[in-house]
Amino acid sequence: MAQGNQKSGGDYSIAQLGDPVVLTLSVGFIALFVGFSLFDLKGVADAIGSGFTWTAKFFGTYFQMLLLATFFIAIGLACTPAAKAKIGNLDRPEMSTFRWLSIIMCTLLAGGGVFFAAGEPVYHFVVTPPAFDTEPGTVEAVASAMAQSFMHWGFLAWAVLGTLAAIVLAHTHYVKGNPLQPRTLLYPIFGERIMSGWVGSVVDAFCVIAIVAGTVGPIGFLATQMSFGLSELFGLTDGLGTQMAILAALAAIYVTSAVTGVHRGIQFLSRMNVFLALAIAAIIFVFGPTLFLTNTYMQSMGQYVSSFLDMATMTADTAPNWWMKWWTVFFFAWFIGYAPLMAIFVARISRGRSIREMILAVAVMAPIATTVWFTLLGGSGIYYQMTGVIDLAEALNNFRFDVATLTVAQALPGGGFMALAILILTTIFVATTGDSMSYSIAVVSSGHDQPKTFVRAFWGMAMAAMAGILLYMGAGQISVLQQFIVITAIPVSLILLPSLWLGPKAAYAMAREQKIIEEKVVLQHS
Template identity: 75%
Template sequence: MSRSQIETSSSAETGIRPSLGDPLVLGLSIGFIVLFVGASLYDIEGVAGAIATGFAWTAKVLGSYFQLLLLATFFVAIGVALSPAARARVGNLDTPELSTFKWLSIIMCTLLAGGGVFFAAGEPIYHLVVTPPAFETEAGSAEAVSGALAQSFMHWGFLAWAVLGSLTAVVLAHAHYVRGLPLQPRTLLEPILGERLMRGPLGGVVDACCVIAVVAGTVGPIGFLATQVSFGLHELVGISQGYGTQLIILAVLASIYVASAMSGIQRGIQLLSRFNVLLALAIALVIFLFGPTLFLINTYTQSMGTYVTSFFTMATMTAETAPAWWMQWWTVFFFAWFIGYGPLMAIFVARISRGRTIRQMILAVAVLAPIATTVWFTLLGGSGIHYQLSGAIDLTEALNNFQFDVATLTVAQALPGGTGMALAILLLTSIFVATTGDSMSYSISVVATGHDAPSPLVRAFWGIAMALMAAILLYMGAGQIGALQQFIVITAIPVSLVLLPSLWTGPQAALAMAREQGILSDH
């Protein structure tokens, strides 16, 4: 199969549209960007206050619902992966389009993204110095180490990954490659609401809600990366960390991910992902060999045990049994963020997994990737914990003020290689955000056009739009980027309703694919 055939990929195409896509999806999505920026320019404090109120209400009232949705998604997905139906292949191909390394690289870079790298150093140390409510260990003590990392594993582990592309990817794969429906969030609701949804305005509203959630979730890391890199370059090499520097960083970042998105999955996206995985492996190897090796091995073993034994305690903790602010800013915030990304990530996973079995797709997303994430958090965050306990660094004050950019840089400088390692981690973080930018620009374009090979110009449009929004919000101050991050929790409300039916339509789609491919009989 040639690359051009791969890019146009399936019999399910609906025809390339000459415009930027569905006018309703485009109007609502761009309207949100313009409204948010315009309202912020008019009354920055009013916007931040309104979002903070909605954020607090959503976290308090719907936090448990978000948690249960993630729990159910993970366990149902694992059940599907272990069933005979999971031998069915995605996309009517006998062999995978992408090699296993390329495929896993894209999954890791797209889904872990800048958020995981951004929090990997600071979050475990935060949970060391502020004991999570699921544990009763003394803050800052050696006994608190396993609980600190286990809490980080909960936020970035099995539940988070499963909602990003397991059951929903199965539903979309069957609907798109077999039934000819477009790779759009509305397709997830088609088994419930029928054909009318696919052609009516409600479908456009559903798609727009999911696009807005991803725009909010992606602009945040893009903006925060600019502040993190400018801070890091100022501390390491003395470059000014003003708005001008941040704009240059944004421009470079945007040019990388826009060019990658325009070139497509087979070129820029997979090349950037593969380079980033190799860089991450090199950094991980240096940390493991020359860092506190024995401490990291022992800590990982013990923390993984704590993660498993305290799994349900952490996953079902509510604002009734834990401080409301803690739930709001940690577990519920992260879970809502992942829910917001869910539909578009599932589109991307379904798109890159042609030729893979359902079992391979689910296990890669819901098991292998989370385990790799826990290893990464242990290497970076575990090393930070070691240095915090030994007194080599002290991040208590910085983390109590949620200064995670300071934490990342401080831990990086304490690692073997010092300044060189810090610069390497800044580069890694930048490319992780770029891999999110390119894949989400691609996925938003797929949603907007209803076509799985959208025009490169459409991909560029969405990539540039997100960079411009980040630039404007940074000009107003990092607080507005933070307000946009809080808005993610609010957008998770409608998006969660799009994901919910996959709990039963996912297994149904897997059974249908297995029967169509002759793996299971109709009786």
């Protein structure tokens, strides 16, 4: 395995945090964002809000096209003989299939999917998405509400996180010996210039800033959600003190997991998460509105497939601008911002897997599992909303998804027990995001895939500290930071763009190097 230029020695100097340009730009961003927020909270929010609106207006359609192209090219590539090529030149995978799929599901779905799974379908049920004309709050609105949620968290979202870009990284890292860094995605175009020059450092820094902005948000929102939940369930004070205590506990969990590495802490958290999620899913399905959930999934998946292109190509010209900005464009930009470092992570854990296995796991199996989860939690929320057990219309119109998750959870079989279980599940999901992203940022900044423990811990604690400072300023500032990821998606999308043709090219190169394509030709003529 290519290890890059790993430094030896036991002293944990600042230099060991990695590339000084990446460090200066990424830590500098954190310091500037916090500093300007302390100086002029409203000014920072207004500036980023304006940038968010401008980006959504002028780049929203481009983001949608990028995700569509990535998905269809990846699926097409999976159907070719080149997809038999093995990643990392290993005959057998480094980890079992269950562990591998668990890490993929928990890392890529993360806290965002769990956080929105209860509330988003109910929101689309009470506010009809622009791609449909069903009467809100009616039986006819159920399938369209779920289908819209599937669009945001389904095939397109997953494909951009770990298919074509992961193939490019796998080839250039395991075969060419280049480090697992975002700049490596551009190596086939620019060669050594991008690997050793300051431009490559800037590329890495953009991706680190995007991932920090995208990860601090779920970390901060989890603290507010847990604080609200513990207040409702146990009467604890829902305030800054409780939020800070939750944040400290969460940071301790994911930093410990990150420093123990992919094969220990990250695997352990992911497996525990999967078992807990399966248990919760089984209880909801067996003891909840089973027939309604079954019928809803069938109808919604059919609606998702039949209306796929209509939803995926909806623009501000055919839908309200505010809706596109806060839903489709926001989510798609969020996934684009995550994509380079997620691709690094997928390439790292997929050694010994075929390209076909990786594409199908990330772009097909994981989205289907996500749609099932959204149906169980969000479909139950719709059922209880429709039957009058709960009323989330006002909370969701104010984007109070923390309230939505707890309210739906309390209406489920088991009431308070299920609410606590889902809060714990959300916590572990966010922890798996924190640990995997701390690890991935450490890989990027160090330039090799075995970063020092100190580096992993530094980035984990840095994100927790930023979340804590923003919570101190007010949860609204975390929302502002999440809006910033839409802006960072512009440069990150340009870094991902070449993978549309470099991904297939890398796959065929690996297939030739492993004698897969030639062997097929010989067999045909024998």
